[in-house]
Amino acid sequence: MxxxxxxxxxxxxxxxxxxxxxxxxxxxxxxxxEVREGTVMGVLGPNGAGKTTLVRILSTLLAPDAGQxxxxxxxxxxxxxxxxxxxxLTGQYASVDEKLPGWENLYLIGRLLDLPRKDARAxxxxxxxxxxxxxxxxxPAATYSGGMRRRLDLAASMIGRPAVLYLDEPTTGLDxxxxxxxxxxxxxxxxxxxxxxxxxxxxxxxxxxASELTVVDRGKxxxxxxxEELKAKVGGRTLRVKPADPLQLRPLARALDDLGITGLATxxxxxxxxxxxxxxxxxxxxxxxxxAAVGLGITLSSVSxxxxxxxxxxxxxxxxxASAPQDATPTDARQEVAV
Amino acid sequence: xxxxxxxxxxxxxxxxxxxxxxxxxxxxxxxIPLRGHLRxxxxxxxxxxxxxxxxxxxxxxxxxxxxxxxxxxxxxxxGSIGQALGGGQDEYVQYVVPGLLAMMGMNMAMGVGTxxxxxxxxxxxxxxxxxxxxxxxxxxxKIAVELLRMLVAVAILLVVGVLVGFDITNWGGxxxxxxxxxxxxxxxxxxxxxxxxxxxxxxSVQGMGFLVxxxxxxxxxxxxxxxSMPGWLQAFTDYNPLSTLADAARGLMVGGPVARDxxxxxxxxxxxxxxxxPIAIRKFKTKS
Numbered sequence: 071m072x073x074x075x076x077x078x079x080x081x082x083x084x085x086x087x088x089x090x091x092x093x094x095x096x097x098x099x100x101x102x103x104e105v106r107e108g109t110v111m112g113v114l115g116p117n118g119a120g121k122t123t124l125v126r127i128l129s130t131l132l133a134p135d136a137g138q139x140x141x142x143x144x145x146x147x148x149x150x151x152x153x154x155x156x157x158x159l160t161g162q163y164a165s166v167d168e169k170l171p172g173w174e175n176l177y178l179i180g181r182l183l184d185l186p187r188k189d190a191r192a193x194x195x196x197x198x199x200x201x202x203x204x205x206x207x208x209x210p211a212a213t214y215s216g217g218m219r220r221r222l223d224l225a226a227s228m229i230g231r232p233a234v235l236y237l238d239e240p241t242t243g244l245d246x247x248x249x250x251x252x253x254x255x256x257x258x259x260x261x262x263x264x265x266x267x268x269x270x271x272x273x274x275x276x277x278x279x280a281s282e283l284t285v286v287d288r289g290k291x292x293x294x295x296x297x298e299e300l301k302a303k304v305g306g307r308t309l310r311v312k313p314a315d316p317l318q319l320r321p322l323a324r325a326l327d328d329l330g331i332t333g334l335a336t337x338x339x340x341x342x343x344x345x346x347x348x349x350x351x352x353x354x355x356x357x358x359x360x361x362a363a364v365g366l367g368i369t370l371s372s373v374s375x376x377x378x379x380x381x382x383x384x385x386x387x388x389x390x391x392a393s394a395p396q397d398a399t400p401t402d403a404r405q406e407v408a409v
Numbered sequence: 410x411x412x413x414x415x416x417x418x419x420x421x422x423x424x425x426x427x428x429x430x431x432x433x434x435x436x437x438x439x440x441i442p443l444r445g446h447l448r449x450x451x452x453x454x455x456x457x458x459x460x461x462x463x464x465x466x467x468x469x470x471x472x473x474x475x476x477x478x479x480x481x482x483x484x485x486x487x488g489s490i491g492q493a494l495g496g497g498q499d500e501y502v503q504y505v506v507p508g509l510l511a512m513m514g515m516n517m518a519m520g521v522g523t524x525x526x527x528x529x530x531x532x533x534x535x536x537x538x539x540x541x542x543x544x545x546x547x548x549x550x551k552i553a554v555e556l557l558r559m560l561v562a563v564a565i566l567l568v569v570g571v572l573v574g575f576d577i578t579n580w581g582g583x584x585x586x587x588x589x590x591x592x593x594x595x596x597x598x599x600x601x602x603x604x605x606x607x608x609x610x611x612x613s614v615q616g617m618g619f620l621v622x623x624x625x626x627x628x629x630x631x632x633x634x635x636x637s638m639p640g641w642l643q644a645f646t647d648y649n650p651l652s653t654l655a656d657a658a659r660g661l662m663v664g665g666p667v668a669r670d671x672x673x674x675x676x677x678x679x680x681x682x683x684x685x686x687p688i689a690i691r692k693f694k695t696k697s
Contacts, residue, residue, distance in 0.1 A: 129539045133695075149438045154541040165532035169463045170456060181452035182540045184445060210463055226536065 082107040082234050082265040083128065088137035090123050090289075097123040099289035100137070105234070105282075110266040112280030112297070114273065114383070120289040121269035122161075125238045128267070129159045142233045155183070158227030158264075161238025166222050168212040172203050175211060175226060183230045197225040201255065217248035224255055228264075235259065237268045241275060253278050273377050277301070285387060293387050300383075307375045309348040309356055314369040316344045322368055329362055349378075441543050449542040453550030460524075461554075467524075471558045474516060475566035478509055482632060483573050490633050499574055506570040507658035508631035510586060511651055513566055514594035515626070517559040519618040521551055522601030523611040529696070530610065544694050552598050559594055563587055582661035589661075589674060593654050596678045599685035606692045631655045650677035 085103035089096070098120045105111040113121050126132040128139055130150040139146045144153035166175045173194050180190030198204045201221040206214060211222055220240065227235060237256065241249040256279055260266055270276055276283055276297065283300050285293040293300060301307075313322050323337045323346045338347045350356055356375065363370050378386075441449075461467055482505050483498065491501035528534045537547055567577070577583055601618060608614050628645050629635075629652040635643050646652045653670040660667035 131535055131538055151438050151441065151541045154539055157539065159536065159539045165536065167456065167533050168531065169460050171459075174456070174459055178452055178456050179536070179540065182449055182537070182542050184448065184541075 080107045081105070082142055083111070083267060084138075084140050085124075085128070086138045088124070088127065088139055089135045090120075090127060090132065091135055096289045098127070098134070098137075101286070101289070101291055103284055103291070103294075105265060105267055107265050108263050109282060110260055110268055110280045112276035112283045113267065113269045113286060114271070114276050114283055115269075115286035116271060116384075118288075119286045121286060122238055123289075124286075125159075125161065125236050125267070125269060129157055129236055130154060155230065156233040158230065158232035158235040159238070160220075160223045160227040160240060161236065161269075166211045166219060166226055169210055171208050171210055172198060172214070172222050173207040175222060176229060179226050179229045185229075193229055197228060201225045215248075216244055217251050220244065220248070220252050221255060224252070224259070228259065232264065234265045234267065237266060239269055239271065242271070249275075273383055277377060285383065287384065301378075307350055308378055309350050309359055310340075310343075310345045310372075310374045310376060311348065311359065311363065311370055312343070312345045312372040313363070314371040318368050319344060319346060322346055322363060322366065325366055326359060326362060329358075345372075350375075441541070446543050446546055449546040450549045450553070453537075453546055454553050457550055457554040461558075468558065468561065470520065471517065471562040472565060475509065475513060475562050476569050478512070479506070479566060479569045479573060482509070486632070493637070494634065502570065502574045503576065503663050504634070504659070505632060506566065506575045507586060507662045508655040509566055509570075510563060510590050510658050510662075511593075511655040512626060512631050513559060513562045514590035514654065515597060515622060515651060517555060517562055518594045518597035519601055519615070519622065520558065521555040521598045522605035522608075522614040522618065525551055525602055525605035526608065526611045526614050529606065534696075545690055548602055548689060548693060551602065552595055555598055556591055556595060559591060560587075563590065577662070579662060579664070586658035586661040589657060589671070590654060593650060593674055593678045596681040596685070599682060599689045602689040603685055603692055606689065606696055625649060625651050629655060648673065650674055653677070 081104055083103065083105035085101055088098050088101040088103075090098040101120070101124060103111070103113075103124075113124065115121050123132065127134050127146060128141060130146055130153055133147060141153050142156045144156065146153060166172075167178070170178065176194035176197055177190050180193050181187070185193060195204075195207075198207050201224060203218060203222060203225065206218060211219060214222065224240075240256065241252050244252065253275070256266070256268075260279070266279070268276070268279055280297055283293075283295065283297050284291055285300070311322070313319055319339055319341065323339050326337050326346065326348055337349075339345075340347060348355075348359055350359070360370070360373065483502055487498040487501040487505070490504075491497045491499070494500045494504060534547070538544070567575075567583075571577065600621075601614070604614050604617050608617065628638075628642055629649045630646055631651055635646040635652070638646065650673070653673040657667055657670035657674050659665060660670065
């Protein structure tokens with residue numbers, strides 16, 4: 071069932087100059103993207119950046135206004151049926167049928183993918199087992215927990231052994247434990263060699279799952295590259311240090327600025343939490359910050375590192391904050407309904 | 410560009426376009442064979458039936474509507490309308506049961522739109538539409554199960570009808586009347602499927618449905634003979650498909666003239682289906 075374009079070699083998804091407008095709003099404004107076979111491409115951006123529109127076009131749910139896109143060699147506009155055979159879709163919207171038991175959900179999709187009855191049954195059993203849902207096989211999906219539902223959703227998208235899997239904000243709205251659970255499942259699927267296009271609003275999620283990253287904003291690609299490369303560009307991690315004496319907050323920040331032990335950005339002071347934020351690029355810099363504090367005779371009560379937030383990524387890439395959700399596009403309206 | 414070197418002639422070649430055009434044009438999309446359509450529709454019918462099993466309350470309308478309407482009309486209005494008909498309650502039973510049969514065909518059609526609308530809002534439809542199935546399969550499966558619900562409602566109507574005194578004299582005519590009601594009902598389902606796709610939520614589908622159904626229902630010969638209605642209303646009832654369906658059903662089940670009403674009803678059925686089915690499928694395909 072899995073067919074890979076021989077001529078295009080190792081490129082699983084190719085997007086060229088993709089445009090989609092909703093009236094005045096440009097959901098996609100000339101997007102280029104390439105996903106190599108067997109890799110996970112993270113598409114990072116705020117609400118309304120055009121991520122979902124991109125996924126909907128790549129899964130033939132939406133026709134582009136201009137541009138081209140091929141998935142596993144099939145054109146999204148001209149060969150939608152063949153394309154649908156090689157993709158799997160899991161996301162905010164494409165969801166499971168809550169009234170049907172888990173097993174019936176998977177069996178139905180197997181039959182719709184033209185598996186013979188026997189194979190559809192076997193595949194449903196196999197995937198329930200794999201996603202640890204065998205015990206809940208006969209219960210309606212409406213009775214599942216959030217994590218179980220996402221797992222069933224993932225299982226459903228794997229029935230046809232897709233060459234390319236779209237994960238549209240797979241953990242939005244999940245609690246941290248369930249989120250880790252979903253991440254583990256996705257990592258296992260990636261281990262099996264499936265190509266993934268992941269959209270997310272979280273740098274952390276991108277770092278966990280993606281090997282390459284495309285940052286989008288207002289329908290445009292604003293940065294693309296390996297995840298380490300981009301992390302270095304935005305200052306790697308953020309070190310949060312807290313002096314035991316709040317009065318020493320500003321002296322500490324000033325001293326660290328003077329020493330120049332920072333990544334690309336300068337230090338900032340978070341007075342609310344009584345901490346200094348230092349963008350750093352390496353463990354050596356982390357150590358240097360701590361010893362600088364020691365050198366100044368400042369006692370630290372806590373030190374922690376954080377990945378840059380989406381806002382910080384945007385700030386360093388574009389000089390402005392992640393845009394607030396744009397004018398309501400049809401996509402946005404649906405998001406509000408779904409959440 | 411093309412994934413599979415295709416030996417088949419592309420349309421551009423057939424039209425004698427420049428050869429360069431055929432190089433960049435990917436092979437045409439593969440059509441779905443008839444067996445595939447049947448398999449997909451069958452799988453989706455199974456899904457819709459499982460819905461009913463999971464949620465038996467969804468059959469309430471099919472079970473209760475015929476009971477409530479039959480008892481209401483026979484015992485509340487039956488005496489007086491029956492007198493007008495030149496008989497009594499018994500006379501009215503013979504009149505109203507075929508009328509209610511026509512009404513079942515119409516009312517059960519409305520449910521198809523609301524269920525469909527819920528599918529869209531839950532995201533299940535996105536999953537279906539991202540699968541390599543004919544877009545019509547989802548609609549046909551919905552209609553098939555809705556017809557089944559309609560038949561349940563009709564069966565209950567007939568049982569209650571017989572209990573309150575309806576005489577079944579002509580079984581062949583009865584079957585023909587049921588088939589006609591089902592055919593007309595399925596043509597209306599395309600209307601409600603279209604509403605289900607284009608309207609935002611199930612409530613608006615229902616609201617719009619009532620708006621269309623109420624005048625059709627009461628401006629008809631379903632519950633009472635239109636002879637006492639004003640002339641303009643009679644002109645409307647003459648061609649109101651619900652009237653002609655009810656009158657045709659009367660003719661077939663009880664006796665009397667059939668031909669004109671039968672043809673007008675069939676005409677409506679074909680017309681509504683021919684106009685609305687393509688619109689429903691098109692709206693379904695392009696819904697974003």
